[in-house]
Amino acid sequence: MLKDLLDNKKCFKLVCGAGNEDAKEVERLVTIYSLAGCNFFDLCAKPEIVDAAKRGLDRAGIKEDRYICVSVGIDGDPHITKAVIDQEKCVKCGKCKVICPHDAVIELDKYKVKKERCIGCGQCAVNCPKQAIEMVSQLQDYKEVLPKLIEKGIDCIEFHAISTDEKDVMEKWDQINQYFDGMLCISIDRSELGDKKLKECVKKMLECRKPYTTIIQADGIAMSGSNDEYGTTLQAVATAQLFQNAKMPAYIMMSGGTNTKSIELASLCNVEPHCLAVGSFARKIVKDHLLAEDLFTNKNKLDEAVKIAKSLVDIMVNR
Ligand code: SF4
Ligand code: SF4
Incomplete structure (x- = not known):
């Protein structure tokens, strides 16, 4: 047991x-x-x-x-938050993709967060030079x-x-x-x-x-x-x-x-x-x-x- x-x-x-x-x-x-x-x-x-x-x-x-x-x-708890990128503010520098420890950021024609892989650590948001990333609670x-x-x-x-x-x-x-x-x-x-x-x-x-x-x-x-x-x-x-x-x-x-x-x-x-x-x-x-x-x-x-x-x-x- x-x-x-x-x-x-x-x-x-x-x-x-x-x-x-x-x-x-x-x-x-x-x-x-x-x-x-x-x-x-x-x-x-x-x-x-x-x-x-x-x-x-x-x-x-x-x-x-x-x-x-x-x-x-x-x-508000980070365990149930997901990063969301504001495309208007994003300058496509790629920092979030490099820093993400869980390979949750993908680059296609724009940078996007794969929701299912984001663990809400917030490292991308802290390091984004344009404050383009918001951490959003997934309310249960x-x-x-x-x-x-x-x-x-x-x-x-x-x-x-x-x-x-x-x-x-x-x-x-x-x-x-x-x-x-x-x-x-x-x-x-x-x-x-x-x-x-x-x-x-x-x-x-x-x-x-x-x-x-x-x-x-x-x-x-x-x-x-x-x-x-x-x-x-x-x-x-x-x-x-x-x-x-x-x-x-x-x-x-x-x-x-x-x-x-x-x-x-x-x-x-x-x-x-x-x-x-x-x-x-x-x-x-x-x-x-x-x-x-x-x-x-x-x-x-x-x-x-x-x-x-x-x-x-x-x-x-x-x-
Ligand atoms: S770090 Fe910020 S500005 Fe740079 S690609 Fe990511 S979201 Fe865009
Ligand atoms: S919050 Fe963490 S896991 Fe989610 S995209 Fe940002 S760096 Fe990656």
Whole structure:
């Protein structure tokens, strides 16, 4: 069970991308990482993406001890935003295409964002010299979306909120609790609230939950972990330490800027997360394999990808 993995601190979550609607890529990621021993998969909240992940598990021939989480968010949260280019302002300099970590910008006669590949990291918008890129929230109607996802057979729902609007956060949280009685994950952005308010908010959200039926995502800087450095993972460790010291009745998962250094740095700081979630870095190290047309027909290629993924997964699962 997912709970056992968390209790034993053996849980590794692959973040396929809360906004990643590329079913082919998700299927490949789940195949590679499940063969590498990853036991938890975080997906975009779309039924077709859950199907893609399940196809990945089938391909890997794995039926047990693999768990699926879907990510939902509230207005303004980067996990549910997509970049949109204003063609009137765009001067076709190409910077956004070069900088995009998820190959979501395409150049035809003009620069365009492929919506299904955009993960909302915002790097293009920050670096556009003409402020031609707007980040637009993809609002989700939980009443419509959640029953369809639950019907597919999911194990966890992760709730993302970058907001100081506590009323909005609590209303959405209550809705999720009404629909789903499985494991929930809280991911509240620290940067907007500060430590004190963050702890208060999470504590309040835990009031309606039974002990240890919730994961607190200790987020560093979301979608910042492409580089394998201590610096990128530092904030995730600091946030995990904050929650560990608060002794709340919930599991702690480190995420946001995580990489191969995360568990080592956490250990040096006496932080012991129950789960490590890795997104940008995990996807980056197998990027060439994800693009290979012969991934599923060339055994050597798949084995190679699994070996690379395993070097990351083992850091948590076999520590
Ligand atoms: S960085 Fe901005 S101006 Fe340059 S191509 Fe992209 S959207 Fe256009
Ligand atoms: S840089 Fe980030 S926000 Fe911009 S298009 Fe690429 S994935 Fe989307």
